[in-house]
Amino acid sequence: MTALATSSSSSPLHFWGYFMDHRSTDLSWLWSHTWLSVVPVVIGLLVALPLGWLARRYRFVYPPLISLTGLIYTIPSIALFVLIPPLFGLKSLDPKQVPIALTLYSIALLVRVVADGLASVSEDTVQAATAIGFKPLGRFFRVELPIAVPVITAGLRVALVANVSIVAVSGTIGMSNLGQLFTLGFQNSTTGPYYPPIVLGIVLCVLLALVLDRIVIILNTLLTPWRKAVRS
Amino acid sequence: MIGEVFTWLNDPAHWKDTRFDTGIATQLAAHVRFCAFALLVALIIALPLGLVIGHTGRGKWLIAAANTLRALPTVGVLVLLTVIIAPHFYGRTDTGYLIPTEIVLIVLAIPSILSNTFAGVENVDPAVRDAAEGMGMTGKQVLLKVELPCSLPLIFSGFRSATLQVIATATIASYLPLGGLGRFIYDGLAQQDFPQMIGGGVLVAALALVADLLLYLVQRYTVSRGLTGRFSKKRLPDPRLASVTQAEVAAI
Numbered sequence: 208m209t210a211l212a213t214s215s216s217s218s219p220l221h222f223w224g225y226f227m228d229h230r231s232t233d234l235s236w237l238w239s240h241t242w243l244s245v246v247p248v249v250i251g252l253l254v255a256l257p258l259g260w261l262a263r264r265y266r267f268v269y270p271p272l273i274s275l276t277g278l279i280y281t282i283p284s285i286a287l288f289v290l291i292p293p294l295f296g297l298k299s300l301d302p303k304q305v306p307i308a309l310t311l312y313s314i315a316l317l318v319r320v321v322a323d324g325l326a327s328v329s330e331d332t333v334q335a336a337t338a339i340g341f342k343p344l345g346r347f348f349r350v351e352l353p354i355a356v357p358v359i360t361a362g363l364r365v366a367l368v369a370n371v372s373i374v375a376v377s378g379t380i381g382m383s384n385l386g387q388l389f390t391l392g393f394q395n396s397t398t399g400p401y402y403p404p405i406v407l408g409i410v411l412c413v414l415l416a417l418v419l420d421r422i423v424i425i426l427n428t429l430l431t432p433w434r435k436a437v438r439s
Numbered sequence: 440m441i442g443e444v445f446t447w448l449n450d451p452a453h454w455k456d457t458r459f460d461t462g463i464a465t466q467l468a469a470h471v472r473f474c475a476f477a478l479l480v481a482l483i484i485a486l487p488l489g490l491v492i493g494h495t496g497r498g499k500w501l502i503a504a505a506n507t508l509r510a511l512p513t514v515g516v517l518v519l520l521t522v523i524i525a526p527h528f529y530g531r532t533d534t535g536y537l538i539p540t541e542i543v544l545i546v547l548a549i550p551s552i553l554s555n556t557f558a559g560v561e562n563v564d565p566a567v568r569d570a571a572e573g574m575g576m577t578g579k580q581v582l583l584k585v586e587l588p589c590s591l592p593l594i595f596s597g598f599r600s601a602t603l604q605v606i607a608t609a610t611i612a613s614y615l616p617l618g619g620l621g622r623f624i625y626d627g628l629a630q631q632d633f634p635q636m637i638g639g640g641v642l643v644a645a646l647a648l649v650a651d652l653l654l655y656l657v658q659r660y661t662v663s664r665g666l667t668g669r670f671s672k673k674r675l676p677d678p679r680l681a682s683v684t685q686a687e688v689a690a691i
Contacts, residue, residue, distance in 0.1 A: 281651050282644045283607030289624055289640035293440045299633040368510055375512040379614045380628055389518040393615070400522040405515060412512040420510075 217401045222410060225403035233388070237411055240384040243377075244370040244419065247306050248363060251313025252321075258314075259321025260347065269322060276315035284308065284373045288380060305377045312373070313366050320362030324355030353430065360427040364420050371416040375408070385411055440633070444641065447634040461618065463642065470619040470646065473537070473609045477544030478602060484545075485552035486594070493560025493590070494582045502557050505550040513608050517543045521615050533617055540612040547608055548601040555597025559590025588663055595658040599651055606647045620646060 216224065226233055262269040282290070291297065291304040328351045336350040378386015388408030395401040428435065447453060455462045492498045520539030528535030563586050571585040613621025620642045627636025 278648070281603055281647050283603070283610055283647050285607065285610050285621065285624060286640040286643040286647070289637050290644065293444065293637055299440075299636070300628075371510075372512045372514075375514045376611055379514060379611060379625075385512075386514055389512075389514050393518045393522065396522045400526065402519075402522070405519045405522060409512060409515040409519065412515060413510050416510040 217399065217403065219402040219406045222403045222407035226407050233407065233411075236383060236385050236387055237415070240371070240374050240386075240412075241415060243305060243309065243374045243384060244367060244415065247309035248313045248317075248366050248370060250310050251317050251366065252359075252363065254310075254314050255317035255321045256352075258318045259325060262318065262322040263325040272322075273319055276318050279311055279315040284312075284376050285380070287311070288377055300381065302382060305374065305382050309370055309373060313370070316366050316369075317359070317362050320359055321355070324358030324362075325351055327358055328354045356430050357427060357434075360423050360430075363423050367419045367423065368416045371412055371419065375412055385415075440637070443634040444637045447638040448641065453638075461622070463620075463623070466618055466620050466622055467642070467646070470606070470609055470621075473540065473544065473612070473619060474602070474605045474650075477541055477605050477609075478548055478598075480541075481545050481548035481552055481601060481605075482598065485549045486556055489553045489556025489594075490560055490582060490587065493557045494578070494586060496561075499557075502554050505553050508546060508550055513543060513547060514611060514614075516546075517608070517612060517615065525615075536612070536615050536617040540609065540615070540617055543612075544605050544608055548605050551597045551601040551604065552594070553597075555593045555600075556590065559593030559597075560586045562593070563589045589666065591662045592658070592666055595654065595662065599654045599658075602650055602654060603647055606643070606650060610643050 258272065262272050279287075287308045288304055289299075291307050292299050292301055295304075295307060297303060332350065332354065333346070336346045341350060374384050375386040375389065378384050378388075378390060385408050388404040388411075392401055392403070392405035392408070395404070453462060454464050456465050488501070492501060517539060520542055521536060524539045525535035560582075567585060567589065568581060571581045576584065609619055610621035610624065613619050613625050620639055623639025623642065624636050627633060627639060
């Protein structure tokens with residue numbers, strides 16, 4: 208650990224120099240941080256779509272599903288991390304426990320978002336689509352889902368930004384991602400504050416969150432071309 | 440493994456303080472104390488601010504600014520503030536760790552309460568507001584007697600999500616040497632004592648669930664029955680999406 212802290216300056220503004228000195232480690236942490244933030248949300252969306260459709264199609268499914276997902280979302284991240292291994296039969300410190308916990312969170316957030324998004328499609332639109340000959344499945348994918356896209360992407364943005372922060376929490380129990388930079392900075396601050404890794408970690412996390420957020424906004428624009436047509 | 444966790448939680452020796460270890464009861468009290476203080480301060484700051492911004496429609500940029508705070512990694516800010524503040528405190532006191540933790544907890548709780556209060560006031564039916572003004576209520580009366588009660592469901596959901604975030608982050612503060620239920624998680628990790636670590640996780644999860652349940656009960660008995668949906672079918676927006684406002688959803 209001490210070998211990593213050989214940078215000359217401990218000024219907060221030295222984070223760029225620190226990054227250049229430990230490029231390969233920092234980039235691999237950034238890379239794993241990105242994967243851990245994105246993949247669970249994608250899996251969560253794939254699971255949440257059919258569940259949300261179910262909650263919309265059969266109204267009695269909605270209340271219990273919302274209560275259950277709300278319950279999962281209530282459990283603090285660090286507690287969920289340590290509770291995953293005994294529940295899923297993993298070893299007590301398994302790298303898989305972080306993506307599993309994040310996937311559960313993403314499902315919990317997105318099920319309600321998908322259900323509410325589908326509920327925002329007006330009844331008139333659904334009836335019009337049925338009248339011009341859409342079968343239920345085709346109507347779902349070609350009419351209801353596209354109209355629900357803005358609500359769903361709002362949920363995706365919240366899920367991604369939250370994930371970037373939660374992944375950093377898993378760094379405190381030794382998982383290798385940008386959270387390690389905070390541990391490193393804290394351990395090297397025994398004699399005096401050693402800012403560069405801490406500031407670098409914050410900067411990279413915020414940049415990652417902003418970039419992912421922007422990507423979702425762009426995806427949203429691409430998936431809803433009619434909105435642009437209306438506005439201009 | 441689950442059996443060992445229950446054994447750990449059931450051992451009365453783990454609940455009481457000894458000369459060497461702080462027990463579960465004391466750590467639980469400490470955890471609740473940190474969280475309650477931070478939530479109280481955040482509520483005092485964010486609730487009036489949200490009400491005023493929602494009522495006057497001025498200063499909306501503050502809501503947007505508070506929401507961008509959510510992109511900050513909490514662990515990082517916690518470590519940064521600790522490294523800055525802790526060295527100024529000497530001796531056998533945890534004040535040096537307590538101050539940065541409370542700052543982070545307060546900053547964390549404000550956006551949820553602020554944006555939900557604002558959204559609550561803004562979503563009050565304009566007809567209701569007009570009716571109140573038509574009856575001759577002053578601006579202050581409209582705010583406190585009409586808009587506040589009408590926006591209580593959203594204010595409560597904002598406060599509940601703030602509570603959960605604060606409980607979760609107070610746990611992470613044990614990663615810096617601060618007391619609280621997170622102590623068991625990080626001590627268990629350091630000592631490779633996994634029943635203790637998982638037991639700590641169970642305690643934190645239980646605390647969060649109980650806190651949310653209590654707030655749910657308070658909400659059920661304070662919010663007017665005309666608003667709770669037991670009479671009306673109107674569904675509330677998802678409070679967790681409050682950082683992305685409805686206007687923004689319509690704009691993107």
